[in-house]
Amino acid sequence: MKAIIKNIIMGASVAILLSGCMTPKTVAYFPELTDGEILTLAQSKGIVLKPADKLSIIVNTKSADLNNVLNLPVTSQIIGYTALQSTNQSRGSSGYTIDAEGYIDFPIIGKVKASGLTRAELAAHLKEALNENSVAKDAVVTVEYLNLGFSVIGEVRTPGFYPFDNDKTTLLQALSKAGDMTIYGDRNKVKVLRMKENGQQETYVLSLQNAEAMAKSPAYILQQNDIIYVQPNNYRQRQAANANDTTTGSFWISAVSVLTTILVLIFK
Template structure:
């Protein structure tokens, strides 16, 4: 009888630990007291940083004008074999090719020659090219549009759709990233979000807590940068499901077998 009690207690404990507390699942719990007609203000630690170009980045540059024929000389076709340029794979604008930024931070721009773009944001690059064109008397009214074509983040761990996701705007937040990945699973730890970021020659790690809006939005990792890697830790229940030999989750048949074993043990004890 004592063995039966131990077995039932063990099964009950496993059943209880399989249910996550609402306190561990709800997002931004410090905002739950905000009424429908009221408002709260959360200060951000910093403004959304402007995304800046780095060596090996891919960018597209389009020059337009009231005279399309004159502007054509500054634009690249889709198919090109020029060194330092690639076709528009992954580009948001398939009508132009993309430049690959050289290790020295420059690109070979038509007519204007080598231009340094590393360290500049899109607005800075567009302004520089526009001023060069006007100063050279090449166009009177150029409009320069610059886009980065290799912006992506990798999302791993306990999310619905892990993978690598592209984005095309500066103010991309970690919440936007989770929406792309279908949100966290019920097994993901909201208080243990890991973000890895390359900053210069260093790999920097940030920990985020989605349960606290003030903690989340005050973090430098709230706004994403290209190349960020996001990992969602599994909760204890999910971690216990992992087998010794790999990442295979224990199936329902395992739990059925365990229940069957407990029943057999109970029957043997009763028959005694």
């Protein structure tokens, strides 16, 4: 009789423990990816500039006076005090915000279309315009992002907003910046929320357990203001929903443990 009761209790304990476990297959990334396998990525220009994007545009020529004209003053904030300092060095920062029509207002040249271009295309366009308008034939134009980035939220170790440091940041690189997923992140349903210029939001759902489909997704290469949401897996959702519920696995594991101890003491 003692042996039967013990076997029943041990069987119940094992069943409860197994029901709450996550298998290695559901935790691993790309379990089907093999050595040497080549994936074709979705075609992407990378980050395409849009209205409200803020850019640093630095123009360097052989003329220091011309540099002062082409480069906006640098504004520095020191405990509530604003100091304007003119610069003719490449370390200066010229901030331009793309207007609602997609243009920036550039010194001497005037209105320049920026929306729809990459930063490399904009730099080439400005250099060509400076040459065509006989402003500078030897200009070196550098365009950098000032307010462009992406957000990572949900089941990651360090959620937050991260600025872009290259033109083609991938979903995997973004997750890496956020410290990777936690063990409770759903590898099959990573959502990328993307704002369109018409004010609508488009949602892409990517699976980190299907490398081929992920690589072909237009959301694999991120755009400015993308929001990456790693939703909790089923195990985590059950934990949250039943945190104070006596029907949860953790409650029954504790209950079985106590009951086992009592019965062992009784029938010892």
